[in-house]
Amino acid sequence: AQVAESGGGLVQTGGSLRLSCQASRVSFSAYAMGWFRQAPGKEREFVATESWNGDKYYADFVKGRFTIARDIGAESMTLQMNSLEPEDTAVSSCVPAPSPAYIRAGQANFSGQGTLVTVSS
DSSP states (O other), X not given: OEEEEXXXXXXXXXXXXXXXXXXXXXXXXXXXEEEEEEOTTSOOEEEXXXXXXXXXXXXXXXXXXXXXXXXXXXXXXXXXXXXXXXXGOEEEEEEEESSHHHHHTTOSOOOSOOEEEEEEO
16 A cells, blocks of 8 residues: 655644545555554554544544544545644654554554644744
8 A cells, every 4th residue: 555645734722723634555445444643752643543434533632623534436535624723733644454453553654755734822
């Protein structure tokens, strides 16, 4: 599988960003897709995932601010991030996996370069 993330940038506290993930060489309609992030000096952490049939799961810190969505026909996925805080500054990566359980356990192949989200205070 290959993925390409985009959409990161610099925003102020309270701002919004929409991240995109384009997947290839994967059975997109049969796989779960997920987002992770890695802040400077910290370990990579789970953000959100959506199963092949539309079930969505979010990390507790999302608190209703982020929305994951996938376009099966386009083999793409987005993460709409609202009410961003400086603590959200991180490199965000997308991954495919057989199920949300794999993604939430971090059992996925990270092949993309990620996209940097920077939130200024």
